Amino acid sequence: MSQFRKPDRQERRRFLTVYGRKAVLEALADRQMDCRILHLASSNRSGGVLQDILDAARAKGLECREHSREELARISRNGRQDQGVALDVYCPAMRELDDYLAALPAAPQRLLALDGVTNPQNMGMVIRSAAAAGIDGVLYADRGNPALGPLVIKASAGTVFRAPLLRCQTLFQASKSLCQNGFALYRLQSRGTRTLFDGQKFADRALFVLGGESDGISRELSELPGENLSIPMANGVESLNVAVSGALVAYVAATQKPAKA
Amino acid sequence: MSQFRKPDRQERRRFLTVYGRKAVLEALADRQMDCRILHLASSNRSGGVLQDILDAARAKGLECREHSREELARISRNGRQDQGVALDVYCPAMRELDDYLAALPAAPQRLLALDGVTNPQNMGMVIRSAAAAGIDGVLYADRGNPALGPLVIKASAGTVFRAPLLRCQTLFQASKSLCQNGFALYRLQSRGTRTLFDGQKFADRALFVLGGESDGISRELSELPGENLSIPMANGVESLNVAVSGALVAYVAATQKPAKA
Incomplete structure (x- = not known):
């Protein structure tokens, strides 16, 4: 064994x-x-x-x-x-992004990345929501994401051990590889060209990137070709907690996913 | 003045x-x-x-x-x-539920209630998400909800002061009053007769109730006429954080709201 x-x-x-x-x-x-x-x-x-x-x-x-x-x-x-x-x-569902790309499924794919999210609680909560929503993979970068230690595990309610994590070195390199494999990049920004709830379809292969609590999405990721998505906000609310944005993106992305090809 | x-x-x-x-x-x-x-x-x-x-x-x-x-x-x-x-x-947007009912708008209404949510952080995060989503009112019960103290304020990122809070004595009495005024009751439960993401319409006047972290929705509220809604969950995830469920309900409810009559 x-x-x-x-x-x-x-x-x-x-x-x-x-x-x-x-x-x-x-x-x-x-x-x-x-x-x-x-x-x-x-x-x-x-x-x-x-x-x-x-x-x-x-x-x-x-x-x-x-x-x-x-x-x-x-x-x-x-x-x-x-x-x-x-x-x-x-962790049976965790693997290298390279292995995932080497056997990329034909069915539509929904991936999620957290760029510069440093708060372990937010990381854990998003992993839990993404796993629940049925996201195909959450990128987990050796550099740039908090270590999957006790705080992440607790906030994820233990789901981190069975979540579909895709390990990579950096999110920038991973995003570039995904784009080269036909993924469209959707960046969550305060000002987007469309909103998450406009009912329009996303590309069959879609990578959604959320920015960190303070600095948002890094400059190099902002400069990759892609679309900016926003979450509409009323009552003068200026932002949402990253864990909340992540859950909204995960569920909208997963539920708008076309049936398997 | x-x-x-x-x-x-x-x-x-x-x-x-x-x-x-x-x-x-x-x-x-x-x-x-x-x-x-x-x-x-x-x-x-x-x-x-x-x-x-x-x-x-x-x-x-x-x-x-x-x-x-x-x-x-x-x-x-x-x-x-x-x-x-x-x-x-x-707080300009906070008022008595009775005053709200006395001048109930003809336009479709989306209300949210947190039954037995005792964690101030969850309460604050849901208020923030509900205000951002454009929910018409979040019930705030004198008995049964945590006081709107520093922890709630901080978790709400200050939005609690401009959120449309509807003050009431208890959620059960408030829910009964709302039902008498034509509101349909949607309870978030782990087993629902429909899911939050099935795309079906909600009643024009809709009250969504989420249960607390440990005990769920109280028995008396469970016995009121209403429908049970669930959030679909994959990968063996058994539950979501209340703050996350609240945000999903708030955004789905608000974005599925029919245009003003």
Whole structure:
């Protein structure tokens, strides 16, 4: 079984690592989560919650590995908050954008990207809404998106582990690749040439980009060919929370999606 | 001018009271807010932020009143957190549900109610989204909704002061009154007889009710005649954040609203 050999780099990109004693214990208790390897710091004192974690991992037949404190911090990527415990979780719906593009479905596609969204709570809430709406993929950039840590996981209500995340290096490179593969780019802006609710159709292959809380969409992404969409606002309201805009875009995009070709 | 006489009870219901030094100073600096009376505890020490507050209030020509600590706590309704400072803000779009019903417009109406939503952040975010969407009124019950304090104000990004809030005693009584005035009741439930996105029309007069974070819609409201609406969810996602559901309902309801009769 795959959990008993060392995953190669490509495989590792399909895992998310949960850290912290409470988060790991909760993950082990969640039957929907495909937990694989438990990592422990050799400096951990035994007993208490740690014993509960070990018991839960053993009951699931998981491999448990011990590491030096420094090596564990490298695995969790957050030595300050991992409390000596990390857990690899397999995410069946997460993959590399390149793999997605290599086998691009003929059916209409709706993708979502969050450009410069730094608030983990907003990131988590949008992932949850996008997964619920049936968006085909949410871009998740190594640089530019917050790490999928405890705050994102909590705000996503755990959906991050089964959301269709498409991993990429940067959103700009990913957007360019998608455009080259026939995707139309729709940028959410305060001033758009059309509104999200005008009932017009979107292209069969559509990438929707939302900007961050303070700076909006980055300049380089603004300069790619594409259309600017706005969300109409009444009563002098100047903006919506990113999590709210993301949910509106996800549901409108997904529900206006043509039936599969 | 009205700010120099004591408002009667009906008038007072069109005011929200901001409290706490930082919140009051921010309100005084906001040109969109119609600040009326500054209330101070006589026990306050002068200087510092308090002097900034007094300066800002005087620059606006506001009436400043001094009260005993106990009387100020009665005005702020939060003696623990008011820091000896409260500010009455006039909310032009807020009114009694009874007054709204007494002059019910002939044009189609879209109202929103949050039943048992206790999280102030969710309440504030829904008010912001509903105001932006152009919902005709958000019910605001004295019993059952969180007080419109600093957390609601912050989450609403200040829109609470210009949102079309309809004040009522309880949501159940309000919903009954609305039904008697020809409103159809649409309850958001996990299992609905139709979905929010099925493209079917809603009644000209429509009240949409969302349930709270944990207990959903109360039993008495569930037993009123009405229709159950659901939001479709993919990928095994079981629920959405209330703030997200509220925004989806607000925008779908407002954008599906027939043109004015």
